[in-house]
Amino acid sequence: xxxxxxxxxxxxxxxxxxxxxxxxxxxxxxxxxxxxxxxxxxxxxxxxxxxxxxxxxxxxxxxxxxxxxxxxxxxxxxxxxxxxxxxxxxxxxxxxxxxxxxxxxxxxxxxxxxxxxxxxxxxxxxxxxxxxxxxxxxxxxxxxxxxxxxxxxxxxxxxxxxxxxxxxxxxx
Numbered sequence: 001x002x003x004x005x006x007x008x009x010x011x012x013x014x015x016x017x018x019x020x021x022x023x024x025x026x027x028x029x030x031x032x033x034x035x036x037x038x039x040x041x042x043x044x045x046x047x048x049x050x051x052x053x054x055x056x057x058x059x060x061x062x063x064x065x066x067x068x069x070x071x072x073x074x075x076x077x078x079x080x081x082x083x084x085x086x087x088x089x090x091x092x093x094x095x096x097x098x099x100x101x102x103x104x105x106x107x108x109x110x111x112x113x114x115x116x117x118x119x120x121x122x123x124x125x126x127x128x129x130x131x132x133x134x135x136x137x138x139x140x141x142x143x144x145x146x147x148x149x150x151x152x153x154x155x156x157x158x159x160x161x162x163x164x165x166x167x168x169x170x171x172x
Contacts, residue, residue: 004029004104030104037108041154049158053165092117092129100140101130107140107147115148 003011004026012022092100096114100106107115118126119141127137 001033004033005102034105034108041151045154045158049161052158052162056162056166092121092126097129100126105143107144110144110147112148112151115144115151118144119148 008019008022008026011017011026012019015022017025092114096110096117099109099114100118103109110118121141123134123138123141126132126141127134130137130140132140
């Protein structure tokens with residue numbers, strides 16, 4: 001992370017390498033960090049899935065009507081993860097703005113709620129807050145939209161897996 005944040009020229013001078021080689025090195029390091037973040041998110045999703053299965057198993061064993069009670073609980077969780085609270089219309093926090101300014105791929109470092117806030121922000125207001133042009137702010141919003149979409153697909157995959165595993169348990 002530190003090597004990525006160091007300016008190309010300083011690192012090139014320190015390592016006695018060309019700036020293009022340093023740029024390639026920093027790009028590679030950023031890709032490694034991005035891959036690690038994706039792996040971390042995948043592990044979290046798997047842990048969430050396993051935890052949900054354990055919770056469902058314990059609820060199913062305690063409830064006489066297994067389909068009614070767990071279904072309501074799942075719906076509440078689903079709504080909670082995809083909805084936004086009333087603060088979504090307010091300005092972005094300094095922490096979110098700092099992440100957008102400083103990180104090469106800020107969409108990977110923001111949680112889903114922050115991604116939603118960035119998407120709801122007007123591109124011109126975002127550009128002004130970051131001191132960027134509107135095109136660069138729009139590109140960051142597009143990257144945030146893609147990341148949020150990917151995360152939502154992961155959640156949908158989790159629900160699909162959950163539904164599939166419920167179907168198999170219901171069989172003889």
